[in-house]
Amino acid sequence: MALFERTVAERYLKTHRKGAFVRIMVRFARGGTALGVFAMVVTLAVMNGFREEIQATLFSATAHFTVFHISGDIPDTEATLKTIRAVPGVKAASPIRIEKGLLRLPGTSAPPEPVVVKAVDPATAHSTSSIFDSVKPGRVEGLKDGEVLLGKELAQKLGVRLGDTVAVAFFRLELGLGGQQPKLAAFRMAGTFQSHSSEYDKGWAIITLADGARIARTENQAEMIEVRARSIDAIGEVKSRVLETLGPAYLATDLRETNKPLFAALTVEKWAFAAVFGLIVLVAAFNVVASLVLLVTEKRRDLGVLLALGATPRQIQRLFELQGLRIGAVGTLWGLCTSVPLCLAADHWKLIKLPAAVYDFITYMPFRLKVSDVVLVAVFPLLVSWLAARYPAKKAAALDPVDALRSE
Numbered sequence: 002m003a004l005f006e007r008t009v010a011e012r013y014l015k016t017h018r019k020g021a022f023v024r025i026m027v028r029f030a031r032g033g034t035a036l037g038v039f040a041m042v043v044t045l046a047v048m049n050g051f052r053e054e055i056q057a058t059l060f061s062a063t064a065h066f067t068v069f070h071i072s073g074d075i076p077d078t079e080a081t082l083k084t085i086r087a088v089p090g091v092k093a094a095s096p097i098r099i100e101k102g103l104l105r106l107p108g109t110s111a112p113p114e115p116v117v118v119k120a121v122d123p124a125t126a127h128s129t130s131s132i133f134d135s136v137k138p139g140r141v142e143g144l145k146d147g148e149v150l151l152g153k154e155l156a157q158k159l160g161v162r163l164g165d166t167v168a169v170a171f172f173r174l175e176l177g178l179g180g181q182q183p184k185l186a187a188f189r190m191a192g193t194f195q196s197h198s199s200e201y202d203k204g205w206a207i208i209t210l211a212d213g214a215r216i217a218r219t220e221n222q223a224e225m226i227e228v229r230a231r232s233i234d235a236i237g238e239v240k241s242r243v244l245e246t247l248g249p250a251y252l253a254t255d256l257r258e259t260n261k262p263l264f265a266a267l268t269v270e271k272w273a274f275a276a277v278f279g280l281i282v283l284v285a286a287f288n289v290v291a292s293l294v295l296l297v298t299e300k301r302r303d304l305g306v307l308l309a310l311g312a313t314p315r316q317i318q319r320l321f322e323l324q325g326l327r328i329g330a331v332g333t334l335w336g337l338c339t340s341v342p343l344c345l346a347a348d349h350w351k352l353i354k355l356p357a358a359v360y361d362f363i364t365y366m367p368f369r370l371k372v373s374d375v376v377l378v379a380v381f382p383l384l385v386s387w388l389a390a391r392y393p394a395k396k397a398a399a400l401d402p403v404d405a406l407r408s409e
Contacts, residue, residue, distance in 0.1 A: 005312075006320045010327060023299060026292035031332040033285025034382045038336025040278035041381075045374040046344040048271035050367025052264070056233065058362040059256040062201045064095070064129035064227030065236045066255035068243060074222040081247065085228060088246050090239035092231050093128035096223030097121050098213035102171040102183070104151075104206060106159045114155060116206045118169065120213020129229040135195045138163070146209050149188035152202035153195040165190045169206070171216055184216060197362045228253075275378075282382045285332065286389035289325050293393035297321070297400075304397055305405025318398035325390020326383060333382045341375065344368035 068085065075081050078096050085094045098120040105113035123144040127133040133141040136150060144150060149169075151161060161167060167190060170183040188208060195202055214221050230239040240253050257264060297304070304317060345368070347353060353366035 006316060006323050009307075010320050010323045023292055023295045026288055026295065027328055030285050030288035030292055030328050030386075031335065033288060034282055034329055034332025034386070035335035035339070037278060037281030037283075037285060038333050038378055038382055039340040040281060041275050041378045042337065042340035042370070042375065043344060043368070044274045044278055045271060045378065046340075046348075046368040046370050047366065048267065048274065049369040049371055049374070050348065051363075052267045052271070053369050054363045054367050055263070055267070056257070058196065058198045059260065060131075060233065061196050062130060062132045062198065062205070063256060064093075065230045065233065066240045066253050067097075067225045067227050068247070068251055068253045069225045071250055071252060074217075074219055074224055075226060076222075078221070078223040078226075082226060084246060085226060085243055088239065088242050090231050090235055090242060091228055093125065093229045095122050095125035095129045095227050096210055096225070097126075097227055098210060098217060098224040100171050100173070100213060100216060102169045104155075104159070104167055104169045106161050106165060107168050109160065111159055113170070114159060114204070116155070116169070116204055118171070118206045118208060118213070120208050120210045120216075122210045126207075129227045132194055132196045132201065136192050137194075138192055141207070144191060144207070144209055146211050147187075147189060148191035148208070150192050150194055150207035151190060152205045153193045154199065154202040155204065155206070156190070156193050158203070161190050163190055163192065173216065186212070186216060188212075199361050202361075279381060282385055285382075286385045289328050289386055289389040290392060292328070293321055293325060293390055294396070296324070297393050297397045301400065301405050304400050305402040308400065308402035309406065314398035317400070318394045321394035321397050322387060322390045325386045325394070328390075329382045329386025332386075333379055336382075337375070337379060341370065344370055 068081075070076065075096070082094055082096060085091055100118040100120065102116060102118055103113035104116045105111065121141070121144075123142050127141050141150070149167065151159075151167075155161075159167075166187050169186050169188065171186065173184045174181045175184045188206075194205075194207070210223065211221065213224075217224070228239070228243060230236050236255055236257070240255065244251055244253055307317065308314070347366065348368040351365035355363060355365055357364065
């Protein structure tokens with residue numbers, strides 16, 4: 002009997018002889034549903050895009066996660082590196098040291114700038130961090146002892162040019178003629194890098210691991226080891242394997258953990274905006290209820306005839322529930338057919354540009370669709386339409402055929 006309900010439902014929705022007001026209400030319901038679906042898809046795509054871009058920017062300057070020893074420096078750096086690289090899921094590993102200090106260009110009146118000085122192994126640093134894709138001129142593999150790479154914005158601010166000598170006062174005290182004083186070192190500017198994040202481009206400098214070890218007065222020991230997993234989604238799994246292999250004396254952290262409040266806020270914003278735009282679908286549900294109530298009133302005699310000829314109340318109820326689903330399905334299809342291609346095209350051709358003064362890490366509005374989000378958005382209006390149709394459907398099923406025919 003499913004064919005019976007589909008046939009009658011389609012005939013009621015497509016009738017043109019009368020019931021113009023009902024048809025207008027149905028169109029408003031479909032349009033409202035389509036608008037709500039469109040808004041939710043675009044909102045979720047934008048929020049996904051910003052989350053991915055922020056995550057990619059964070060991981061451009063550092064590896065996926067960093068391993069360190071609870072006592073300080075890595076006891077046996079080479080052996081630890083070999084062990085980590087043998088762990089399944091590890092794509093690359095590279096030793097680093099982190100220092101902080103003040104950097105200035107001698108011979109100028111410009112005040113010193115606070116910097117984070119990252120000491121890396123030039124031979125393996127590129128394998129764990131994509132920030133070195135932007136090194137100009139040359140490559141990070143060519144970085145030599147006594148040389149430094151500066152963030153592009155930092156170099157421009159200080160007016161440092163290729164080949165200039167810069168002085169760094171490290172936040173490490175050493176005993177001099179005047180007593181305790183900061184450790185000073187001079188480096189030749191060998192190039193710049195750009196991550197499109199002010200945190201790195203304005204406040205980072207890169208030196209060799211050998212220079213970092215001399216500043217820390219260690220015997221080529223790394224302070225930490227940066228590890229790159231096969232993908233961002235595999236960070237948690239690979240990190241657990243590495244720590245299990247190394248033992249309890251080692252710990253690990255990644256930027257998703259240190260920036261957990263940020264990503265939590267992005268997730269809340271994503272679903273909060275989706276919920277707000279989902280109210281458009283709920284408003285459209287009132288049009289579904291109104292149109293079906295009017296349709297029940299208009300088709301009262303026809304329903305009486307169907308019930309008198311043997312149609313069951315359950316069939317009548319399914320008939321109107323199916324009408325509500327059809328209204329929601331058409332509106333959902335309209336919304337998806339406009340929003341999904343638009344998001345794909347806008348992201349592929351980067352149609353919407355963003356001001357660099359506001360977003361320094363991205364130049365366009367990203368639209369990243371996820372299948373799970375699209376499915377959720379498609380199911381939501383169908384469920385709302387079905388629920389909205391249940392009230393008029395029950396009213397139609399409860400109709401007394403005798404009273405319906407007598408009133409005519």
